[in-house]
Amino acid sequence: MSRDAGLQPERTRLAWRRTLLALTVVMLLQLRPAFSGRGVDAALAGTAVAVWLAVLVAAWRRATGAGPRRPGHVAMPLAALGATALALLGVAHVLARVH
Template sequence: MTGDAGLQPERTRLAWRRTLLTLTAVLLLQLRPAFTGRVVDAVLAGAAVVIWLVVLAADWRRATGSGPRRLARLSMPLTALGAVGLALLGVAHVLGRVH
């Protein structure tokens, strides 16, 4: 593979930003049904917000180097679990619409 090895941290940082941007878009899609007036939709949207905030906090600490190293090492697994959690909440939204 060709390229400047010095650019690898920048590419990694941009990849993390794209991942967070994608999760933010998914979160916004999850929030839309919350305004239907159904309590279950509001609860699912609230759970999506909590998942997104946990992923954001872990990734922020990894990117900035603040906080415990242990949390920085957990940012990738937390992001993966957060993505799966948001996907499952999306499925729950869809299944809640089908009667």
């Protein structure tokens, strides 16, 4: 008896695409202060781009449905770590502006 996956694979692909879109928006928002001319803002923005690229590379195949579907895949933990890192970089941007 074969398993009927139904719409689950499509929902998974859409969830990955939404995750990547949200991380892209956050990364773009963190680029804005980089144009202020301050070195710390540029360094934080560069780090945000590097984190975003790492998550993008790891999750792109899952988001398009072409990647492996095994439970131990690195995309999910990396996406969680990337989202956390981007949030912390956002906090660092705010703190750099305050001081």
